[in-house]
Amino acid sequence: MRVAIALFEGFTVLDAVGPYQVFSGVPGVEVVLVGERVGPVLDHVGSARMVTEAAFAEVERAEVVVVPGGPGQVHHMDGGPVQEWVRAVDATSTWTASVCTGSLILAAAGLLRGRAATSHWLAVDQLGAWGASASPERVVFDGKYVSAAGVSAGIDMALELTARVWGPMVAQTVQLAIEYDPRPPFGAGSPTGAPAEVVELLRGHADAVLRGR
């Protein structure tokens, strides 16, 4: 079974790597990193590059499609190769998933009309512009579409999806293999749990957070 994860310049590395590490631990799954062309793709920080191993044209089918987010997402809202590939491969997929602002790309491609979805907490309200129903949940399933909230939520999403596709025992085996027993030192991972001044600081810099620095 093939899982295809799309990369584009300005993506957020952890958005892609969370699901990558989960799905690549499932026996029999082949994960392919795919992009407009084969080669290194720079992340939104500008300090890391991951390599796409296949071009969009080479990956016409995938059982599971994952679209990460990141500030670079803004360059894929008005058509273009990422949207075109996502729309085409979605026609073959059993599951189409997003992490963070990747859901905005799915929405702009017309795939989330009338569906519930989530995104990074600073971006989730934008989903309505494409007819999707914005949810504050961390992981949202609606039909074959699965969306995760910001960045790190892709790990939870991938484990939930693994449980649905390959069963709870496989999901738990992967979870133990990556020792995912999270112990964040603070409860600041959501806008309701973080100190008000931290929430305000990020809201004030939402453009910088979502669109790069």
Next chain:
Amino acid sequence: MRVAIALFEGFTVLDAVGPYQVFSGVPGVEVVLVGERVGPVLDHVGSARMVTEAAFAEVERAEVVVVPGGPGQVHHMDGGPVQEWVRAVDATSTWTASVCTGSLILAAAGLLRGRAATSHWLAVDQLGAWGASASPERVVFDGKYVSAAGVSAGIDMALELTARVWGPMVAQTVQLAIEYDPRPPFGAGSPTGAPAEVVELLRGHADAVLRGR
């Protein structure tokens, strides 16, 4: 301030990317991915490559050093360039950190003698062979040495270290930016929380899990 993260063939991507995503979100921090040579480095799954942006010889100093783990770690236990670089740059660092079996490399380099440290739950008992004291904790601080348990624990470690170095407000801001409000669908992330048959399955395949497939 510079954070240097070492990559080597057979590393586990999330080991490196968890800390990368945290530290690269701290204002004023430059994160450099470093390896024996500049270029793509294949992960232990064999499906992803990250690019080192600098060679070991180019990075003689770093305030924070991070050594990830992964099955490829076994090739760096008897000297060689990774150990040599780690030992040299450790002499300049304020903090030297590891994720997963990266602590075994630090230990083999002689840096953890008489110190408490942790590692992937399937590997933590190996630390004693190099005079380190194996801890079952998820994140262990001992002097300037910080170790994280398996794979995903690098996120928790990096947030704790960020709080110590740059303060709790900065750590919480990064945590909210990456929306790290984990909701694992199962409690299977540790050997005490996972079903016994999942623990036994992985113990039976420990070589495969730790040494690649």
